[in-house]
Amino acid sequence: MAPKTLYQNLIRPDIADMAPYTPIVPFDVLSQRLNIAPEAIIKLDANENPYGPSPRVYQALADETYYHIYPDPNSTSLRDALSKYVGVDATHIVAGHGADELIDLIIRLFIVPGDTVINCPPTFGMYRFDTELNSGNIIDIERNEDFSIDTESIISLTNNDDNIKLIFLTSPNNPDGGILDDACLRKLLDLPLIVVLDEAYIEFAGGSRANWVSEYENLIVLRTFSKWAGLAGLRVGYGIFPHWILSHLLKIKQPYNVNVAGTTAALASLSDVHHLKENIQKIVAERERLYDALDAFNFLKPYPSEANFILSRVTKKNAAELKAALANRGILIRYFDTPGLRDHVRISVGTPRQTSVLLEALSTIE
Numbered sequence: 174m175a176p177k178t179l180y181q182n183l184i185r186p187d188i189a190d191m192a193p194y195t196p197i198v199p200f201d202v203l204s205q206r207l208n209i210a211p212e213a214i215i216k217l218d219a220n221e222n223p224y225g226p227s228p229r230v231y232q233a234l235a236d237e238t239y240y241h242i243y244p245d246p247n248s249t250s251l252r253d254a255l256s257k258y259v260g261v262d263a264t265h266i267v268a269g270h271g272a273d274e275l276i277d278l279i280i281r282l283f284i285v286p287g288d289t290v291i292n293c294p295p296t297f298g299m300y301r302f303d304t305e306l307n308s309g310n311i312i313d314i315e316r317n318e319d320f321s322i323d324t325e326s327i328i329s330l331t332n333n334d335d336n337i338k339l340i341f342l343t344s345p346n347n348p349d350g351g352i353l354d355d356a357c358l359r360k361l362l363d364l365p366l367i368v369v370l371d372e373a374y375i376e377f378a379g380g381s382r383a384n385w386v387s388e389y390e391n392l393i394v395l396r397t398f399s400k401w402a403g404l405a406g407l408r409v410g411y412g413i414f415p416h417w418i419l420s421h422l423l424k425i426k427q428p429y430n431v432n433v434a435g436t437t438a439a440l441a442s443l444s445d446v447h448h449l450k451e452n453i454q455k456i457v458a459e460r461e462r463l464y465d466a467l468d469a470f471n472f473l474k475p476y477p478s479e480a481n482f483i484l485s486r487v488t489k490k491n492a493a494e495l496k497a498a499l500a501n502r503g504i505l506i507r508y509f510d511t512p513g514l515r516d517h518v519r520i521s522v523g524t525p526r527q528t529s530v531l532l533e534a535l536s537t538i539e
């Protein structure tokens with residue numbers, strides 16, 4: 174609780190009433206708390222890439238000589254390289270300080286207080302966070318039991334509410350790893366709203382819809398270097414936008430949103446896609462091994478995933494206690510206890526050795 178001051182009432186009332194964000198415990202603090210060396214901690218709670226960046230990233234960062242100069246506000250070289258990687262014209266691309274920054278910017282661009290954003294939980298939390306921060310109204314259309322989208326409810330809601338401006342969809346979805354099918358996406362694109370398709374994990378699944386942006390004037394596709402390229406700590410994401418949206422977005426973007434280190438690292442990653450794809454293959458193979466192994470425990474019910482994580486329902490055991498017991502052994506997983514996700518855990522796919530340590534721990538937890 175922040176100390177009260179005379180100036181308390183000057184804070185925006187909605188922010189004064191807002192619950193504080195629960196910060197992630199930094200690695201070094203965690204290591205001290207658990208009395209486990211940082212390198213021995215098995216971190217499977219944030220869908221990071223266990224293989225890290227391409228070796229070319231370290232070299233490029235060491236060789237970079239322009240850290241004292243502000244970065245290019247247009248991220249020209251990065252957008253040109255992305256154009257080849259994604260297969261869309263660079264004029265459709267905006268780079269961001271992670272996909273997270275672009276989620277916030279999109280909401281700021283379309284939402285004035287009272288406007289509505291459709292959210293499809295269980296899903297990534299930032300859509301709700303940024304909508305609330307920007308005084309938007311969020312309507313949750315819960316996913317079906319198999320985590321597919323409730324298309325008909327979204328259509329009838331949109332046809333009866335003129336304040337709806339945006340919908341956020343995620344494919345593969347976080348936390349279940351399921352894919353949004355083409356037919357559902359096309360139906361939603363026919364609605365009078367902007368569809369934001371978040372493809373943060375698409376490299377683990379294939380089948381990006383980035384090139385649909387030239388076909389639909391109301392589609393935005395978001396991508397990131399955080400997962401497939403192992404650059405989560407450097408914060409580089411990008412969006413593929415119809416030209417008419419992009420021209421407005423550029424007016425509100427901070428000029429130096431992508432820093433020199435992030436740009437250098439992203440360019441080095443794009444020069445080493447072959448190597449990074451090999452890591453993706455390893456993660457995908459490990460995902461299948463992890464799925465089978467989790468399924469063999471009588472207290473876990475994993476869901477098939479196309480991403481770099483697996484969601485499991487925990488039965489016959491207390492999910493919170495399971496998470497805590499693993500944490501005490503230096504293995505971090507994500508625990509959920511929200512509506513639609515009671516007693517669920519999400520485990521990011523690690524290296525084969527990390528999987529083996531996890532499975533060994535699971536087999537010994539009473």
Ligand SMILES: Cc1ncc(COP(=O)(O)O)c(C=O)c1O
Pocket residue numbers: 219220270271272273274297343346347371373396397398399405408409410
């Ligand atoms: C669905 C989804 N979108 C976006 C992000 C954030 O991406 P970035 O690291 O580029 O901000 C995440 C991170 O976990 C995610 O799960």
